[in-house]
Amino acid sequence: MTEDALWYEAAHVVGVTNALNVVADGLGHDGAIAPAEETSAGREVAALFEDIRAFYGRPDVPIPFRLVAHDPGYAGDLWGAVKRAFSDNRLSRRLKEALAFAVSLTLRSAFGSRFHLAEMRRLGVGERGVMEVLGVAQMFSSYTKIADTLQLDPDMADIAPVDWSPAPGDLRP
Amino acid sequence: MPTVRLRDASEYPESAQALFELSKAWFGYDFKQPPAMSRVMAWDPHFGGPHGRAMKRAMAPGEFTRAEKEMVAAVVSGVNACVY
Numbered sequence: 001m002t003e004d005a006l007w008y009e010a011a012h013v014v015g016v017t018n019a020l021n022v023v024a025d026g027l028g029h030d031g032a033i034a035p036a037e038e039t040s041a042g043r044e045v046a047a048l049f050e051d052i053r054a055f056y057g058r059p060d061v062p063i064p065f066r067l068v069a070h071d072p073g074y075a076g077d078l079w080g081a082v083k084r085a086f087s088d089n090r091l092s093r094r095l096k097e098a099l100a101f102a103v104s105l106t107l108r109s110a111f112g113s114r115f116h117l118a119e120m121r122r123l124g125v126g127e128r129g130v131m132e133v134l135g136v137a138q139m140f141s142s143y144t145k146i147a148d149t150l151q152l153d154p155d156m157a158d159i160a161p162v163d164w165s166p167a168p169g170d171l172r173p
Numbered sequence: 174m175p176t177v178r179l180r181d182a183s184e185y186p187e188s189a190q191a192l193f194e195l196s197k198a199w200f201g202y203d204f205k206q207p208p209a210m211s212r213v214m215a216w217d218p219h220f221g222g223p224h225g226r227a228m229k230r231a232m233a234p235g236e237f238t239r240a241e242k243e244m245v246a247a248v249v250s251g252v253n254a255c256v257y
Contacts, residue, residue, distance in 0.1 A: 006244070014248050095241050102245045106252050129236030133245055139228045140246045143210060144255035151176050152209045152257045159202040 005090055010099055012085040017100040017112060020064040020082065024111035028063045035066035044072045048079060055083055057122060062115060094123045101130075102137040175209070180216075182207050189215040192225070199229070210257070 027033050038049055038061055048069065049061045056062065061069075069075040086096050097119040104112025120130060182193055196211040197204060206212070214221030232242050250257075 007247075010244055010248055014252065018252075091244075095237070095244070098237065098241070099245060099248050102249050103252050106249050126236055132231060132235050132237050132242065135227070135231030136242050136245045137249050139224075139231050140249040141253060142224065143228070144250050144253040144257065146213060147210060147255055147257035148253075149176070150213060151174060152179075152213070153175065154257050155209050156200075156257075159200050 009085070009089055009091045009096070012081075013091075013096045013099050014103050016082045016085045017103050017116070018107065018109075019078070020062075020115075021104055021107065021109035021112040023067050024062070024064040024115075025109050027067055028111060033067055033070075035063055036069035038066070041069065042072070045069050045075070048072065048076055051083075052079060055086075056119070063111065094120070094125060097123055098125065098129075098133045102133050105134070105137050106141055177213075179209055179212055182212065185212070185215055188218060192218065192221065195225075 028035075036045060041049060049065070052061050052065055053059065065075060065079060068078060086093055086100075091099075097116050101113065101116035101120055104116050117130065120133070125133075182190070185193070192215045193207040193211060196207050200208070207215070214225055232239060232246070237245070
């Protein structure tokens with residue numbers, strides 16, 4: 001875990017996780033925006049939905065994608081970013097789902113917590129592993145609030161060397 | 174600036190010095206002073222002790238490696254907007 005590319009991947013996961021959660025939690029329940037129907041979608045959206053179902057290995061399309069599918073171009077680009085962020089790369093998809101679960105839990109997203117918990121389990125994380133991620137999220141939610149309440153200054157920066165390795169796509173020799 | 178006076182490690186009782194040694198071993202780093210959070214946790218060993226043990230249990234390698242868990246901890250700290 002020494003290359004900063006890993007942290008870019010983690011950050012992308014955190015970002016798109018929150019992007020999906022805010023839409024699902026904000027609009028997924030009250031019908032203010034009707035989710036696009038899977039059965040009556042046009043060809044472009046139908047192909048998008050098929051790709052989403054295949055990626056998640058489930059028969060339905062998760063609600064945040066259906067909510068934005070009224071704009072197929074936007075939905076397609078959003079899905080492209082989400083799929084890229086969650087695909088196996090330097091970080092495994094399994095770990096990325098654990099990160100997304102921890103973030104969703106921390107940000108109190110009911111949709112995200114359930115969705116990414118299900119994804120972790122689907123990808124083979126056992127109950128012990130789930131408890132591990134839950135425990136880390138819970139303990140660091142405690143440490144961070146203690147630190148914030150006491151307004152502690154950071155003093156841990158020297159324990160790991162700074163790594164200036166480039167992000168993916170940086171072609172400098 | 175901290176809202177409390179962070180005490181020098183030498184101001185803590187002998188029992189807390191053991192906690193500081195554990196902290197040094199946990200991080201694998203020879204701090205000039207124990208980290209601020211370690212000193213905060215040592216203020217009340219009856220709180221800091223079980224809290225620290227719970228953290229160590231959570232961070233121990235299991236289905237996820239310690240490194241993976243450090244990344245989980247980092248993103249949780251990040252979304253909590255905690256700079257510490």
